[in-house]
Amino acid sequence: MRNVTREVAIRNIAIGGKNPIAIQSMTNVPVTDVEATLAQIERCRANGCDIMRIAVPNAASVSSFAEVRLRTDMPLVADIHFDYRLAIAAMEAGADKIRINPGNVTLAQLDKVVDCAKMHNIPLRIGVNGGSVNKDALKRAEGNKEQALFDSLQEYVRRIEARAFYNLVLSVKSSDVRETVKANRLISKLGYPLHLGVTEAGLIRQGLVKNSVGIGSLLLEGIGDTVRVSLTSDPCDEVQAAKDMLIALGLRQGVTFVSCPKCGRCSIDLENVAQEVYDYAKNIDRNIKIAVMGCEVNGPGECADADLGIAGANGKFVFFKHGLRYKTVSEKDAIRQFKEEIDLLTNDN
Ligand code: SF4
Numbered sequence: 001m002r003n004v005t006r007e008v009a010i011r012n013i014a015i016g017g018k019n020p021i022a023i024q025s026m027t028n029v030p031v032t033d034v035e036a037t038l039a040q041i042e043r044c045r046a047n048g049c050d051i052m053r054i055a056v057p058n059a060a061s062v063s064s065f066a067e068v069r070l071r072t073d074m075p076l077v078a079d080i081h082f083d084y085r086l087a088i089a090a091m092e093a094g095a096d097k098i099r100i101n102p103g104n105v106t107l108a109q110l111d112k113v114v115d116c117a118k119m120h121n122i123p124l125r126i127g128v129n130g131g132s133v134n135k136d137a138l139k140r141a142e143g144n145k146e147q148a149l150f151d152s153l154q155e156y157v158r159r160i161e162a163r164a165f166y167n168l169v170l171s172v173k174s175s176d177v178r179e180t181v182k183a184n185r186l187i188s189k190l191g192y193p194l195h196l197g198v199t200e201a202g203l204i205r206q207g208l209v210k211n212s213v214g215i216g217s218l219l220l221e222g223i224g225d226t227v228r229v230s231l232t233s234d235p236c237d238e239v240q241a242a243k244d245m246l247i248a249l250g251l252r253q254g255v256t257f258v259s260c261p262k263c264g265r266c267s268i269d270l271e272n273v274a275q276e277v278y279d280y281a282k283n284i285d286r287n288i289k290i291a292v293m294g295c296e297v298n299g300p301g302e303c304a305d306a307d308l309g310i311a312g313a314n315g316k317f318v319f320f321k322h323g324l325r326y327k328t329v330s331e332k333d334a335i336r337q338f339k340e341e342i343d344l345l346t347n348d349n
Pocket of ligand 1 (some may be wrong): 260
């Protein structure tokens with residue numbers, strides 16, 4: 001059962017309430033390289049990203065952020081650390097949301113950011129991280145780090161609410177998966193939309209595991225309104241990973257892709273065939289299931305619920321629909337014809 005939270009709008013994307021879980025990523029080039037920033041935003045959008053975050057680290061970045069803002073209609077979050085004036089400048093430059101760690105500014109400065117956000121009707125994401133948890137809060141929580149993270153965030157939320165500002169998204173992140181899950185469970189009780197992520201999760205393989213376990217556990221409990229799969233990689237990899245996770249959990253429409261683990265019966269280059277089919281189909285915005293199997297012994301049976309499948313066998317590929325084989329194609333024509341079948345299926349309204 002989904003935890004229903006307050007609804008917050010980031011440009012044309014609403015999060016919280018009963019809205020779909022939104023996918024976020026973050027550009028990893030300096031915003032002063034406007035062309036590279038825009039190129040990343042567009043690539044991520046094409047892969048299914050809903051919201052992009054951009055670091056605005058200094059005053060020189062603000063004018064570049066403003067230019068990016070003018071040249072894309074993607075919802076943009078300005079990521080601010082330490083200098084509250086940058087948050088205000090980013091709002092004036094058209095940011096759709098500000099992400100700020102309230103522990104990095106004074107309370108008086110935080111008040112100014114809140115008042116500016118209220119004036120512009122822009123949401124704020126306030127987040128605390130495991131690495132920067134307040135020492136006093138940790139002492140009060142008797143060393144319980146999740147409780148300390150919750151207490152710190154709740155104090156900020158109460159202060160902001162006292163200024164009659166409720167346009168908030170909350171986050172609590174740690175590179176420790178258990179800590180992230182426990183702290184988010186506590187914070188979900190505050191009623192605001194949650195941005196989920198496991199921070200500094202690492203390179204692709206380890207990062208995917210940590211994020212899938214952490215974010216996936218929370219989503220299965222109905223917690224979370226927007227996700228960022230943090231990876232030391234291209235932002236598009238983060239978007240694809242988030243999309244695959246949401247599809248796997250039945251929380252987003254898209255292609256379910258299955259391929260067998262391969263065994264001694266396989267006589268085809270399964271990895272490359274599977275990769276090519278996946279890359280072709282991954283951005284189709286329809287609920288379909290596609291299977292690529294390494295042999296015809298178990299292929300049709302194991303993929304009986306796939307809309308379309310192929311199974312390689314001795315220089316040929318058997319094609320099947322809903323578990324029934326319907327044609328055999330030579331290896332050299334198989335992938336082209338399979339793509340045509342995918343097109344036919346997805347263009348068939
Ligand atoms: S589909 Fe064939 S190749 Fe793939 S794991 Fe099953 S038996 Fe092995």
